[in-house]
Amino acid sequence: MKNIAVLVSGGGTNLQAVIDNTLNGYINGRVCVVISNKEGVYALERAKKYGIPAVVVKREDFGSEEAFNDKILEVLLRYDTDVIALCGYLRILSEKIVKRFDKKIVNVHPSLIPKYCGMGYYGLKVHQAVIAAGEKETGATVHYVDEHADTGEIIFQEKCPVDKGMTAEELQKRVLEIEHRLMPAAVKMLCEKE
Secondary structure, eight states: OEEEEEEESSOOHHHHHHHHHHHTSSSSEEEEEEEESSTTOHHHHHHHHTTOOEEEOOGGGSSSHHHHHHHHHHHHHHTTOSEEEEESOOSOOOHHHHHHTTTOEEEEESSOTTSSOSTTOOTHHHHHHHHHTTOSEEEEEEEEOOSSSSOSOEEEEEEEEOOTTOOHHHHHHHHHHHHHHHHHHHHHHHHHOO
16 A cells, blocks of 8 residues: 655645545555645645644745755655645645656646646636636646646646636636546556556
8 A cells, every 4th residue: 555645735625535535445545644835724624634644844944945845855755655646736846856756746737738837827827817718628637747837747637618608716616526536546546556
C-alpha cells in the first residue's frame, strides 16, 4: 500500500475525493499527510476528521523559496511519501522535489491544458476566462508535475460543454465533478506503478 501526500491551499474537495477512494479500496494507498501552504483552510479540517496528520508550511515563514521547499521535502520524507497529489495547491514545487519524486507527482487543473493554464489561472479565474472567450467546451486535466506551472505531461483529460448563459460558479461545479473522477484515477495509477 502506497503512502500518498496531498498538498492543498483551499477547501480540499479533491483531497476528499482521494480520501474517499482510498477508503473504498479503489486506490491501493492511504493519505499519510496533508500539507497546506495556508492556515485555516477547510482541507485541514478534512484531514483532522480522518485522523490524517496535517502540516502547515507557509512561504512567509522562510527566508527563501529554497528553504520553504526544503521544509516541504523534509515533511514528505518524514512521512515516507510514495506519491504526491496536488489538489488545488497554489505554489510551484522546486526542481529538487520534482526530481526526487519524478513521475510520482500529479496535479489537477480545471481546464483543457494547454488552454487557460499557467501562472494566474486557478479557481474561478479559469472558468471566468473560459466564459469570457466564448468557449463551447472546457474540462479538467490531470498531469505529471514538473518545476513549471501546468506544463507537465498530460495523463487524463475529460471535456464538458459550456452552456450558454452559464455563470463561472456553475461551470466550476461541472468541472469539479470531472476533477473528482480524474484525480483519484491518476493517484490509483501511480499507486499501482512499481
